[in-house]
Amino acid sequence: MRLLLQFFSALLFSVLIPGILLPGLAAVGTPSLESPQVLVLHSYDPQHPWTRDVMEGMLEVLSQGEPKVSLHVEYFDTNRYHSSEYLDKFLVETMQHKLENADFDLILLSDNDALEFILTHRDELIPEVPVVFCGINGFDSYTLEDQEAITGVLEAPDFEQNIATAVRLHPQAEEIIVIGATDNLTDLLNDAQLREALQSMESIIPYRIWNDLPLEELTVRFSSLESNHLILVGATTFHDESGRSVQVSDAMDALRAAARRPMYGFWDFYLGKGIVGGSLVSGREQGRQAALMGRRILSGESPESIPVMRSGANRRLFDWNELGRLGIQVEDLPPASHLINNPSDFYELHSSTFWGGLILLVALGALVLLLLRNSLSRSRAQRTLQEQTLFLSEVLDAIPIPFYYKDGQGRYLGTNRASEEFFGIAASSFVGRSVEDLFPPDYAEFVAASDDELMRRGGVQSFSTRLRDGQGQMRNVLFHKTAFKDSSGALAGLVGTMVDFTELKQVQEELTKRERKYGALFDTSLDGIAIVNRAGRFEDANRAFLEMVGYQSSELMEKNWKFLIVDRDRERIAELFSRPLARRGFTDEIELELMRRDGSSFPGRLRTWVDEEQRGRPRRFLTIIRDVTESRKLDQLKEEMLSMVSHEMRTPLTAMMGYTEFLLENQSLDLEQRQGSLRTIRNETLRLKDLIDNLLDLQSIRSGRVSYRIEPMYLSPMLMESARLFDKASANHQVELELPAEFPQVPVDEAKIRQVVNNLLSNAIKYSPAGGQVTLGACVEQRGVRIWVKDQGVGIEPDAMPQIFDSFYRIDNSDRRRIGGTGLGLALVREVVKAHGGEVLVESTPGQGSVFSVVLPL
DSSP states (O other), X not given: OHHXXXXXXXXXXHHTHHHHHSOOOOOXXXXXXXXXXXXXXXXXOTXXXXXXXXXXXXXXXXXXXXXXXXXXXXXXXXXXXXXXXXIIIIHHHHHHHHTTTOOOSEEEEESHHHHHHHHHHHHHHSTTOXXXXXXXXXXXXXXXXXXXXXXXXXXXXXXXXXXXXXXXXXXXXXXXXXXXXXXXXXXXXXXXXXXXXXXHTTTTSXXXXXXXXXXXXXXXXXXXXXXXXXXXXXXXXXXXXXXXXXXXXXXXXHHHHHHOSOEEOSBGGGBTTXXXXXXXXXXXXXXXXXXXXXXXXXXXXXXXXXXXXXXXXXXXXXXXXXXXXHTOOGGGSOTTOEEESOTTHHHHHTHHHHHHHHHHHHHHHHHHXXXXXXXXXXXXXXXXXXXXXXXHHHHHHHXXXXXXXXXXXXXXXXXXXXXXXXXXXXXXXXXXXXXXHHSOHHHHHHHHHHHXXXXXXXXXXXXXXXXXXXXXXXXXXXXXXXXXXXXXXXXXXXXXXXXXXXXXXXXXXXXXXXXXXXXXXXXXXXXXXXXXXXXXXXXXXXXXXHHHHTOOHHHHXXXXXXXXXXXXXXXHHHHHHHSOOSSSSBOOOEEEEEEOTTSOEEEEEEEEEEEEEETXXXXXXXXXXXXXXXXXXXXXXXXXXXHHHHHHHHHHHHHHHHHHHHXXXXXXXXXXHHHHHHHHHHHHHHHHHHHHHHHHHHHHHHHTOOOOOOEEEOSXXXXXXXXXXXXXXXXXXXXXXXXXXXXXXXXXXXXXXXXXXXXXXXXXXXXXXXXXXXXXXXXXXXXXEEEEEEOOSXXXXXXXXXXXXXXXXXXXXXXXXXXXXXXXXXXXXXXXXXXXXXXXXXXXXXXXXXXXXEEEOO
């Protein structure tokens, strides 16, 4: 009984653990009809880790204090849906419908897409409502001059402070290695700020920057680093040698294993993955600070009087595991630092609850001692003691976490009901037995060693481990133990609690998986991007730019950009890079000619972003260059096509107009003259119609709007009709027909195949200007039915054969150019035959004629 009284205060101390480990989640109270109406706009979806942290931070503030608020939360989901139609039409129409009859007192928003939406559509949807933003990058690029009642919190990594902290915690370091990236605009801007912070400390410690290196090369370089290096993780993305993105956790595991050096970062999503810590950008703190600003506005404070917070939303966070690995003392950390992976953080985060409960429980213990001392007799004291013991037993059984106490020899004095349920062992079975009597050797040895250490040194002991419960399941458990003394002041035993945090760990792991899934950025650019300093020297360039000019990154760095510009453009581009600018931002797009490494040149369009300015003059430029070679070729092809089609249309129109005027001006012509003129007009009309039909048919076929009516038919009648038609079309040509005696039915669309045959006959006559025989024939082969057209014309050069079926292609030869045509006939032939599952073949000898064959399956 005396032992129970001696460790009573230690027992009460341990009972506080559940309240510390398992805090309740505050919720926004039920508002009245007069409660302020708050609209919350998130750029991303509710499962996005960053958005979830921001929302939790907002709720932490909005769920406390008065007045209670009524929340209306919208998630734009722009991380998955970011087309212009979604942003400019669907999203606007949806919000118009939702906010049609709404009346809000405040708008809270997170990230740039939501801010861009409000700046663009605020006046038409929710005018004059105060706005508080958070999580904004590149804030200086926004124009808020015409906006009223708007403030917020910026996402601002504290590069300089973190570098200073790392150098102070590692005074033996002689050089900083920076892992950087320039694959996206965010990393580019961060790279510029990080360089400036490093330059300010260059007199204290030198540095090297490794930008855009694949993970494999980084691990090789890290393995050879000396022990006097510090590593700064300044990139937000990683990639392997093939260019594929690597998840942050996988990359950090590989780098940490290879480096074995201190690593520091600037964002909290690296914490717990290998970095020591620092002043980190925190989504939860961003949400808290934005909500606090909102509370001030709801209380009557003017938004214009609340300045934009540029760095106050960062939190000093460090990893207990990394501190222990590197031998860094907690006392050496900056003031107001918080630790992860440290069980004692539970007390730090709930200190008010701890001390309030401790005072209450100490007072209760003092009351019990007073009652015992004032007992009138031994029997009354024993009765009182029995009652208190029974009460204590009930208290222990009411505690929802396993609790136990031992004597100085490590034998159990008792446990509570939660211990029975966890281990599946009755409480009576614990009493008088040691941990070696009840549990497997490996677990028993570990617990006995920690108990012995506690009994030697006294104080409090906390640690986490894994053990099996009574069901044989592995559980993650936090032990918290303290020693108690007897009346002489000697250590008499210990009391301890166990907290099963398996479910909490599973939730944390799930959150980590989601961060890996959604945290990687896939912002790659097909345009070339280069960073040039004020002196005109390259500081960095992306893969697309290097491929354009044919150089390696190491060959460009520190070189002047002028050697890549053709002579006639250098002076014009130099003026762009040297003149003072009225404001920051993109310059107008200009065209120039750039030189490749092999001596060739290519046309490009260039836009420049002023990265920094000093006294109105640019110091650094971000240039975006697009290769427009193919674009110019396409424009030229369009011009040639329009010219060709216009010429081909003008010829029959001119003939039709001429003969029409001739008939109108000569009323006395005889019947034969009139019929001759009308036949000419009709032929030219049919020629124009064929041209237009070919254009429309080819476009319809390629767009998939043409349907085929395929039926079995005999081809002989159609072939004979086409031969008769073209035999009369030219006085200089004779069309011969070669058909087999027996001809099977072929599944075809008659109209489309007739068009194919007519186009081939027309081409044969057209490209036989000297006249001669044209043969139309057909036969049955193993592959199907073959139809051919043979002429005695000019033939086709071998180098032109691969292109003759392309739209608008005509052989580039002066003699052939005099022959009319648009280059559409053969393109149409190929598309129709292809739709029938057949193929088109051609044989030709220059100067001797050509044979075009169409093979159709049976």
